Amino acid sequence: MMTSLENPSVSIQDLSLNFGAISVLETLNIDVAEGEFIVLLGPSGCGKSTLLNCIAGLLDVSDGRIFIKGKNVTWEEPKDRGIGMVFQSYALYPQMTVEKNLSFGLRVAGIPRDEIAKRIARAAEILQIEPLLQRKPSALSGGQRQRVAIGRALVRDVDVFLFDEPLSNLDAKLRAELRVEIKLLHSKLQNTMIYVTHDQIEAMTLADRIAVMKGGVIQQLDAPQKIYNRPVNRFVAGFLGSPAMNFLDGRLEKNDGNWHFAVEDVRIPLATYAFEKEPVPGAAVFGIRPEHVAFNSGSGWPFTATANVVVVEPMGSDTLVWLKLGNQNFTVRVTSERTPNNADSVSIGFDPMRASLFDAATGNRL
Amino acid sequence: MMTSLENPSVSIQDLSLNFGAISVLETLNIDVAEGEFIVLLGPSGCGKSTLLNCIAGLLDVSDGRIFIKGKNVTWEEPKDRGIGMVFQSYALYPQMTVEKNLSFGLRVAGIPRDEIAKRIARAAEILQIEPLLQRKPSALSGGQRQRVAIGRALVRDVDVFLFDEPLSNLDAKLRAELRVEIKLLHSKLQNTMIYVTHDQIEAMTLADRIAVMKGGVIQQLDAPQKIYNRPVNRFVAGFLGSPAMNFLDGRLEKNDGNWHFAVEDVRIPLATYAFEKEPVPGAAVFGIRPEHVAFNSGSGWPFTATANVVVVEPMGSDTLVWLKLGNQNFTVRVTSERTPNNADSVSIGFDPMRASLFDAATGNRL
Amino acid sequence: MADLAVSLPAGTGSIGLEASGPRGPKPRHVFSRRNIFLYGTLIVVALYYLLPLYVMVVTSLKGMPEIRLGNIFSPPLEITFEPWVKAWSSACTGLNCDGLSRGFWNSVRITVPSVILSIAIASVNGYALANWRFKGADTFFVILIVGAFIPYQVMIYPIVIILREIGLYGSLSGLVIVHSIFGMPILTLLFRNYFTSMPEELFRAARVDGAGFWGIYFRIMLPMSLPIFVVAIILQVTGIWNDFLFGVVYTRPDTYPMTVQLNNIVNSVQGVKEYNVNMAATILTGLVPLVVYFVSGKLFVRGIAAGAVKG
Amino acid sequence: APAAATDLEVTHWWTSGGEAAAVAEFAKAFDATGNRWVDGAIAGSGGTARPIMISRITGGDPMGATQFNHGRQAEELVQAGLMRDLTELATRDKWTEIVQPKSLLDGCTLDGKIYCVPVNIHSWQWLWLSNAAFEKAGVPVPKNWNEYVAAAPALEKAGIIPLAVGGQPWQSSGAFDVLLTAVGGTDAFLKVYRDKDAEFAAGPEVAKVFKAADDARKMAKNTNVQDWNQATNLVISGKAGGQIMGDWAQGEFRVAGQIAGKDYTCLPGLGLNEVIATGGDAFYFPLLQDAEKSKAQEALAETLLDPKTQVAFNLKKGSLPVRGDIDLKAANDCMKKGLDILAKGSVMPWTDQLLSQDTQKQKEDLFSEFFAKPDMTVEEAQKRFADIVASAD
Amino acid sequence: MSKSERPNQLFRNLNAKVASIPMVLTALVIFVGGSAWTVLYSFTNSKLLPRLNFVGLDQYYRLWSTPRWLVSIENLLVYGVLSLVFSLVIGFILAALLDQKIRFEDTFRTIFLYPFALSFIVTGLVWQWLLNPEFGIQGVVRGLGWESFSFDPLYNSDIVIYGILIAALWQGTGLIMCLMLAGLRGIDEDIWKAARVDGIPTLKTYLFIIIPMMRPVFITALVIIAAGIVKVYDLVVAQTSGGPGIASEVPAKYVYDYMFFAQNLGQGFAASTMMLLSVVVVIVPWAYLEFGGKKRG
Numbered sequence A, B: 001m002m003t004s005l006e007n008p009s010v011s012i013q014d015l016s017l018n019f020g021a022i023s024v025l026e027t028l029n030i031d032v033a034e035g036e037f038i039v040l041l042g043p044s045g046c047g048k049s050t051l052l053n054c055i056a057g058l059l060d061v062s063d064g065r066i067f068i069k070g071k072n073v074t075w076e077e078p079k080d081r082g083i084g085m086v087f088q089s090y091a092l093y094p095q096m097t098v099e100k101n102l103s104f105g106l107r108v109a110g111i112p113r114d115e116i117a118k119r120i121a122r123a124a125e126i127l128q129i130e131p132l133l134q135r136k137p138s139a140l141s142g143g144q145r146q147r148v149a150i151g152r153a154l155v156r157d158v159d160v161f162l163f164d165e166p167l168s169n170l171d172a173k174l175r176a177e178l179r180v181e182i183k184l185l186h187s188k189l190q191n192t193m194i195y196v197t198h199d200q201i202e203a204m205t206l207a208d209r210i211a212v213m214k215g216g217v218i219q220q221l222d223a224p225q226k227i228y229n230r231p232v233n234r235f236v237a238g239f240l241g242s243p244a245m246n247f248l249d250g251r252l253e254k255n256d257g258n259w260h261f262a263v264e265d266v267r268i269p270l271a272t273y274a275f276e277k278e279p280v281p282g283a284a285v286f287g288i289r290p291e292h293v294a295f296n297s298g299s300g301w302p303f304t305a306t307a308n309v310v311v312v313e314p315m316g317s318d319t320l321v322w323l324k325l326g327n328q329n330f331t332v333r334v335t336s337e338r339t340p341n342n343a344d345s346v347s348i349g350f351d352p353m354r355a356s357l358f359d360a361a362t363g364n365r366l
Numbered sequence C: 001m002a003d004l005a006v007s008l009p010a011g012t013g014s015i016g017l018e019a020s021g022p023r024g025p026k027p028r029h030v031f032s033r034r035n036i037f038l039y040g041t042l043i044v045v046a047l048y049y050l051l052p053l054y055v056m057v058v059t060s061l062k063g064m065p066e067i068r069l070g071n072i073f074s075p076p077l078e079i080t081f082e083p084w085v086k087a088w089s090s091a092c093t094g095l096n097c098d099g100l101s102r103g104f105w106n107s108v109r110i111t112v113p114s115v116i117l118s119i120a121i122a123s124v125n126g127y128a129l130a131n132w133r134f135k136g137a138d139t140f141f142v143i144l145i146v147g148a149f150i151p152y153q154v155m156i157y158p159i160v161i162i163l164r165e166i167g168l169y170g171s172l173s174g175l176v177i178v179h180s181i182f183g184m185p186i187l188t189l190l191f192r193n194y195f196t197s198m199p200e201e202l203f204r205a206a207r208v209d210g211a212g213f214w215g216i217y218f219r220i221m222l223p224m225s226l227p228i229f230v231v232a233i234i235l236q237v238t239g240i241w242n243d244f245l246f247g248v249v250y251t252r253p254d255t256y257p258m259t260v261q262l263n264n265i266v267n268s269v270q271g272v273k274e275y276n277v278n279m280a281a282t283i284l285t286g287l288v289p290l291v292v293y294f295v296s297g298k299l300f301v302r303g304i305a306a307g308a309v310k311g
Numbered sequence D: 001a002p003a004a005a006t007d008l009e010v011t012h013w014w015t016s017g018g019e020a021a022a023v024a025e026f027a028k029a030f031d032a033t034g035n036r037w038v039d040g041a042i043a044g045s046g047g048t049a050r051p052i053m054i055s056r057i058t059g060g061d062p063m064g065a066t067q068f069n070h071g072r073q074a075e076e077l078v079q080a081g082l083m084r085d086l087t088e089l090a091t092r093d094k095w096t097e098i099v100q101p102k103s104l105l106d107g108c109t110l111d112g113k114i115y116c117v118p119v120n121i122h123s124w125q126w127l128w129l130s131n132a133a134f135e136k137a138g139v140p141v142p143k144n145w146n147e148y149v150a151a152a153p154a155l156e157k158a159g160i161i162p163l164a165v166g167g168q169p170w171q172s173s174g175a176f177d178v179l180l181t182a183v184g185g186t187d188a189f190l191k192v193y194r195d196k197d198a199e200f201a202a203g204p205e206v207a208k209v210f211k212a213a214d215d216a217r218k219m220a221k222n223t224n225v226q227d228w229n230q231a232t233n234l235v236i237s238g239k240a241g242g243q244i245m246g247d248w249a250q251g252e253f254r255v256a257g258q259i260a261g262k263d264y265t266c267l268p269g270l271g272l273n274e275v276i277a278t279g280g281d282a283f284y285f286p287l288l289q290d291a292e293k294s295k296a297q298e299a300l301a302e303t304l305l306d307p308k309t310q311v312a313f314n315l316k317k318g319s320l321p322v323r324g325d326i327d328l329k330a331a332n333d334c335m336k337k338g339l340d341i342l343a344k345g346s347v348m349p350w351t352d353q354l355l356s357q358d359t360q361k362q363k364e365d366l367f368s369e370f371f372a373k374p375d376m377t378v379e380e381a382q383k384r385f386a387d388i389v390a391s392a393d
Numbered sequence E: 001m002s003k004s005e006r007p008n009q010l011f012r013n014l015n016a017k018v019a020s021i022p023m024v025l026t027a028l029v030i031f032v033g034g035s036a037w038t039v040l041y042s043f044t045n046s047k048l049l050p051r052l053n054f055v056g057l058d059q060y061y062r063l064w065s066t067p068r069w070l071v072s073i074e075n076l077l078v079y080g081v082l083s084l085v086f087s088l089v090i091g092f093i094l095a096a097l098l099d100q101k102i103r104f105e106d107t108f109r110t111i112f113l114y115p116f117a118l119s120f121i122v123t124g125l126v127w128q129w130l131l132n133p134e135f136g137i138q139g140v141v142r143g144l145g146w147e148s149f150s151f152d153p154l155y156n157s158d159i160v161i162y163g164i165l166i167a168a169l170w171q172g173t174g175l176i177m178c179l180m181l182a183g184l185r186g187i188d189e190d191i192w193k194a195a196r197v198d199g200i201p202t203l204k205t206y207l208f209i210i211i212p213m214m215r216p217v218f219i220t221a222l223v224i225i226a227a228g229i230v231k232v233y234d235l236v237v238a239q240t241s242g243g244p245g246i247a248s249e250v251p252a253k254y255v256y257d258y259m260f261f262a263q264n265l266g267q268g269f270a271a272s273t274m275m276l277l278s279v280v281v282v283i284v285p286w287a288y289l290e291f292g293g294k295k296r297g
């Protein structure tokens, strides 16, 4: 349940957007609190960038209203909305030096020189790009470019920062570093930030709240751990987590007054599972994350079974083990020390308390 | 340094390559055993693709020799080397159907029709692309294209498979799946495979041996766990592992007959550390992986210290904690359950047995 | 999922924000100042571009008396197709009174092989330069590009000598060769840029598959190069069809192309200039390239984008 | 006539109405010999056509016969051995006897050998006046150049261009040469062009000519046509008072159905110095390998000089025949005037024989600039003229 | 370890080399050979036929003291600079207008482009006619009652080159527009968005951001326009034949006239050599930088 906020920094009401006959966003509502870090997460083409562009005023909405800092900005020009935006491709002006890139918008707006200098100095300090000010973007590394792009939003002294996949053009290492920098930046500036990504690690680590989108509709808007541990539907469950959650197709049954999940000839007792609402027997999907499964754990677990090993993937710190449980694929993630021998069959176990159950037809959490 | 093999499948001797004045590869030697899966790993621009292209015959070497199956192929045409190659961008012929794509090389070579049909049927079965044979590449998903690209190498019945970052254009989920498929393919075919990537997860999970390259030189060629646990130099140590290994700059000292590593006012006892060779006092770098550090472990560890928390990054299954140890950055990775409270200061500990020590000047392992 | 209430009913959220201010798309006026300026400018410029065509067409449909009296912009009072007939079939040059009709077929006979040969050569050149770079290739290419700037007049004489020496002077093949030579610089540049922009991995894959120079060209590259071929064809058809200098210098009267005939008709003044016939002849001569343009306009822009902009 | 019909391509630049009609006579006569005249007309003027002809000849793809102005235009082609030596034929047919005046053949002769067949005599020294125009202006038709200049203001007042000079450079250059013979006299002309006396060219006598040229350009300043026959057409239609142009202009009057003496008046030598220059057109025969064609060339050469053809051709062309032994009963007023002068022997060579094309071109550049640029002074023009004469070869 | 026997380099990629023979021949025989031949004979006094009769720099002295050549050079400079500037400016403006997501884009584009399909001869004729003071634009405007209106560039020595420019621009800007349009379409959408968020007005965005980003397109356009400028000939011949007087003469026409009309090859070759020289001085260093130095792309 989403509680509406008292004084939202950004408030989107009944937003719809269509390109001709194609409806990309449909009566979307979302309130973002002052200083909150919201991540829009979803697969490619789900409308994340479109939503961000609507907020920025770069796309004309088809219906609905947008408020920023309590002011209705639905028809305002982008520059008057008090937003700054950072683009996936950085969109730096290639022929201008970093300093020019930062100051161009301010000069056009007619802000006095010394004020411009002050703001650039501040931004450059925060982002540690002082030595780069006289370089052109082509002479910068990916990470440096990214910082300049953030700087361009920073100097505009805005209330709301919008990021459109700002890290997806960078390599893994740099991505990890800049992720931390953005997090630090946020805690330093305490601005409202809306951040688009399709990388779940970014979403999990950065967000105060994540909005998982699919097909132009927000599926779940919640704190990261909540979304990770209690996904509202099968899509959200499958989208977050790498390797993905294991799904077993089977049936929900009530035997001897106890609920069970039956898959082929295996029965998983659901005594420890917290149902969302009163369960009814029928087709269902059982989901459990690879890291919540362990090997050879004897009788400690409410549920154990035997599975066949397909591939063992050592990944340095952890090891992934790909199994067959009956006919269904199953992944287990363990720390490297507990890697099973390359035996053909292993015994696995887990606590269904950690699992998620979904309706087979609607995909909603049970 | 490297042991030469009895009957290497691919043997590269003193290979050098320069583009004009730029030397990209320098007197490089590597022997690949029959049926081995070698991964070339290294940062962008280190010459991995160049080396692969030399093996394939797509670039003319400046010096040195290349043997495949004991035959000197240095000046052979690519098609006569008994190699198959899979490219990063798949490089499928866009105007041909999948079947035509697979058969193109065979038709060029003038192989009889029924033989072609047989080989395609086999490859299609192995890769499970039978239903796609009449489609054009544009009508395939990324993963399917990748399979077709592999199929093209497969039908040519070659001894050696070359892969140039075959997965880097795919999204994380698909990447994980195809990684497993390639691993299975290798265990099924038992061909020699040389695989270029800059993704360490791929390298760790796929390779029999990894060759870590930097600036056209192979830094270390060894089994994945060996490279992960006993990197020969600081570059290799830093390149593998995510988040990266923590490095502390300090001095190697001998006090009371025991070796210590001194960083600022902290002293790390090195009694459990296995030195590569007789140590001498002096500037050194101490490295320890984030997952080898734990919190609040009391007296269980040979070494404990107190550090300040900078950022806590929950990543679903694990949590990263970014700390300051004295003035130096320090990362710790723990499972989500053991996340420290967001207290300002925490106590950490580890066993130096797991650490790596490097010479400050040369970066070589001590 | 509906009970998740992600989508709150409108207005139940933020207090004090409801019902106030604009909603929905920003209103746009068809006659905004921007639109008036934009379309106004475009229409005025378009008129400037269309004016000559209009005058040509209108004039070609008038009779001589009307031309002498009226102004050139007034539409014909009495439409006559006689000038067209005359221009096509009976205008005289010297003793030959068969209008443009003969030149038309000559032009076709010159244009078709010239276009084919010049594009064939240039595309292979571009391909070799993009994918099979050998030592010195760049130097030749630079020479070619510089050659694009050399005024044709400078080359007329040396080429006369060369053609004479190889015995092709005055023959159709000679002219075809000349067109191929002078089309080579720009076309090679276009093709080279286009092939360079194609993924090199494709080329490598084909080499691993065992295809050679020609195999890759015909089976991989050609099928992928439609846009640039369209551009090349358009450029060459226009260029060769409209050529006058080579047509007149390197052919003989019975193979004169249409432009030479046009020049003859226009310059063979018999007393008063017959403007209507001249205009009809002019339009007739320009018709083939014009049709090519109108038919393939969109592909042209796309091809230009692919071949000319990167580089 | 040869037994087998042979196609012979003949190139020329006769494409205006009168010229085309005239050349048709040649074609008719040649076709009558059993061969076929393949017409290779190149529109424009000699300037456009000559390069093409020369390229063809030097390029090894010669035509069967080609027009040149006899004189020095083909000199080097002859020297290079690309042209056929006609001496044998000329001796057989006794050209030296029939061609009149004798100087015509001189233009075809190099090192004692004859290389071309002159087909007409063209004289430049004519002033064509529109009777209607003068009537409209209310002044009598002038008898010479000086009266004409005097009548110019009246013409102008009546909205008539006094003098039509087309934009093509050879027209202004030719007009000057005519003024040089008329105002300066035959000797002055020869001194300048034959003797290349630069000092004389810079002297006072030629200055007078330049003064006249200055008058001419003032009278011509409103002519907005390019081609000579368009300029002639201005005269024919009474839009212009007159034109200095060669006798070929007469063809245009004839095509327009005008009658000499009634509708228009011609003044040879501008009414000041009645001479005729023996310029003209000639046919050259490139050396061919094909024996059949060579035979056809001979047939053509004969046809060209045939008395009947000569009459038919020259009547249409408005030029004078190259034979003295034929009777031009049908000749009009102006032609008769020309024939009279010819008979009196008042002939002189023309620039085509005296000057190289190079010098001609320089002259053309100078005079087209002079006529088009009112602010170019007479003195400057004369100085540049003298320079050209000094370097002429 | 012994070095491996390296096969003869000449025969590697033999097919590519064979296929390049036409290009190599054209480059060497026609462009280099032809130019060298031209330069050589420019030192002779060849008349109608080329003869190796050396006269040193005589032809060049004469060339540079010929008023017509000087006028030609001046015309070429004026025409060149103006047509370069106007082609680029008009081409870019038209492209920018068409890039505004307008309706009927295809129609407008076709209208702007069609003159390019016509030959210079045709263009010259049409504009000669439109600019004819009697019945062209001037005549029509006067006919409408504005008697003092005067627009007769082709008959006025001082402005005749502008009359030619009008026709040249009419014919050539369409292609430039197409190039520019392609270039504009290639610019990252995000740049526009960034500029809007920064509040940069459209005009400034074009001037300071977009145009500098379109350098490669401008260079291609420049090559095409410049190649056309040096060669301008047909248009002048068809429109004015160099007149009035020699007011609209251009170097290419000088070359042609002296080589063929005046039958003075030496002089024509000297003029060609001067043209060649200027082309080489400007183009070669640039062409080498632009096309030679880079490896791929």
Ligand SMILES: Nc1ncnc2c1ncn2[C@@H]1O[C@H](COP(=O)(O)OP(=O)(O)OP(=O)(O)O)[C@@H](O)[C@H]1O
Binding pocket: A019, A022, A024, A042, A043, A044, A045, A046, A047, A048, A049, A050, A051, A198
């Ligand atoms: N200008 C447009 N016209 C028509 N459809 C569009 C347009 N722009 C976007 N779309 C469609 O809108 C949908 C949402 O696009 P959007 O760019 O917002 O996706 P996204 O979530 O940002 O994806 P990605 O992760 O790939 O950036 C897509 O299906 C896309 O095809």
Ligand SMILES: Nc1ncnc2c1ncn2[C@@H]1O[C@H](COP(=O)(O)OP(=O)(O)OP(=O)(O)O)[C@@H](O)[C@H]1O
Binding pocket: B019, B022, B024, B042, B043, B044, B045, B046, B047, B048, B049, B050, B051, B198, E295
């Ligand atoms: N044709 C070439 N000319 C000059 N230098 C080149 C050429 N091709 C590659 N290089 C240089 O050679 C080096 C190695 O390139 P290579 O493509 O092998 O790197 P890589 O390890 O495959 O990198 P990546 O991970 O980015 O693919 C790079 O520094 C590159 O700039």
Ligand SMILES: [Mg+2]
Binding pocket: A048, A049, A050, A164
């Ligand atoms: Mg997006």
Ligand SMILES: [Mg+2]
Binding pocket: B048, B049, B050, B164
């Ligand atoms: Mg690579």
